Amino acid sequence: MGKFLVPLGLFVLLGVFLAIGLNRDPRYVPSPLIGKPAPEFSLPSLQDASYPVSSKELLGQPWVLNVWGTWCGGCRQEHDTLLAIARQKTVPIVGLNWKDDNSAAQDWLRQLGNPYAVVAEDREGRVAIDWGVYGAPETFLIGPDGTVLYKHIAPMTMQVWNEEFLPRIESARSAAGSRS
Amino acid sequence: MIRHFLSLALLACLVAFGGRAYGIDTEAAFDDPVLQHRYESINRELRCLVCQNQTIADSNATLAQDLRREVRDMIAAGKTDAEIREFMIERYGDFVLYRPRMTAQNFLLWAAPALLLLVGGFALFRVVRRRAQESDIEPDGPEAGQS
Numbered sequence: 001m002g003k004f005l006v007p008l009g010l011f012v013l014l015g016v017f018l019a020i021g022l023n024r025d026p027r028y029v030p031s032p033l034i035g036k037p038a039p040e041f042s043l044p045s046l047q048d049a050s051y052p053v054s055s056k057e058l059l060g061q062p063w064v065l066n067v068w069g070t071w072c073g074g075c076r077q078e079h080d081t082l083l084a085i086a087r088q089k090t091v092p093i094v095g096l097n098w099k100d101d102n103s104a105a106q107d108w109l110r111q112l113g114n115p116y117a118v119v120a121e122d123r124e125g126r127v128a129i130d131w132g133v134y135g136a137p138e139t140f141l142i143g144p145d146g147t148v149l150y151k152h153i154a155p156m157t158m159q160v161w162n163e164e165f166l167p168r169i170e171s172a173r174s175a176a177g178s179r180s
Numbered sequence: 181m182i183r184h185f186l187s188l189a190l191l192a193c194l195v196a197f198g199g200r201a202y203g204i205d206t207e208a209a210f211d212d213p214v215l216q217h218r219y220e221s222i223n224r225e226l227r228c229l230v231c232q233n234q235t236i237a238d239s240n241a242t243l244a245q246d247l248r249r250e251v252r253d254m255i256a257a258g259k260t261d262a263e264i265r266e267f268m269i270e271r272y273g274d275f276v277l278y279r280p281r282m283t284a285q286n287f288l289l290w291a292a293p294a295l296l297l298l299v300g301g302f303a304l305f306r307v308v309r310r311r312a313q314e315s316d317i318e319p320d321g322p323e324a325g326q327s
Binding site: 026027029030031032033099124125126128129130131132134135 | 232242243246247250269270271272273274275
């Protein structure tokens with residue numbers, strides 16, 4: 001009897017591993033940027049090309065970078081959530097308009113409402129590559145010291161915001177507060 | 181008869197040449213064949229993350245186009261292949277490589293064949309030794325040591 005326990009145990013173990021593997025989403029690729037300094041950028045503002053949006057100006061506070069485009073269905077899906085989050089006024093949401101048409105993007109914000117403190121226009125997609133973006137919408141959380149704290153790949157939901165973003169914002173604020 | 185022959189010849193041509201995927205770029209990125217070769221071979225090593233089972237050489241997704249542009253610019257700027265790979269890994273992680281590297285996280289996976297061989301060899305050794313001992317106890321059976 002004991003002779004069969006070892007292969008049976010191995011089989012069950014293998015089954016457990018395979019079950020875990022089957023239930024993981026292969027489209028979710030963890031970002032190597034977490035815990036590292038956020039890539040710097042300076043891009044023209046979507047609404048006013050003469051006004052540059054620079055990541056340096058955002059240092060000293062937690063902020064959110066949301067990568068979006070009018071061609072992206074998931075961005076439309078999360079838009080109302082972003083508006084609700086913006087109304088909370090917890091942190092500034094910076095938009096990165098990724099490889100989009102400028103007037104289409106401006107129309108989108110006029111028609112659907114603008115959750116962004118400022119929107120940077122990345123027409124060439126180079127800043128998106130620096131941030132390791134591969135599929136919009138993607139949302140990053142950046143700490144007051146300019147470190148990437150978290151990345152969410154998929155439309156933003158209130159649940160993700162409350163469970164993943166808010167606690168990290170709280171602890172980043174208290175850590176920054178205790179240092180100063 | 182001739183018609184059959186022609187259609188067979190057409191089919192043969194399709195099989196021989198149709199399946200050959202030429203680079204997705206409409207024109208060569210470099211005039212220099214050495215640089216062009218480097219460009220193509222790097223592209224074949226990098227995964228397109230929006231179309232995960234394709235390399236950026238195979239895909240015409242916008243991201244793949246952009247990444248090919250980055251590779252082209254970096255080659256033109258004189259970066260080495262290793263520097264270009266490092267650029268991609270820093271941004272997209274090891275998953276961007278089609279041929280995975282050995283790292284601390286996946287070391288067990290690389291070592292697994294050797295470990296399994298060791299475990300199997302050890303198990304075999306014990307079984308053989310036990311059977312040898314059993315056959316010492318009953319040396320007179322004709323099947324001893326074989327069962």
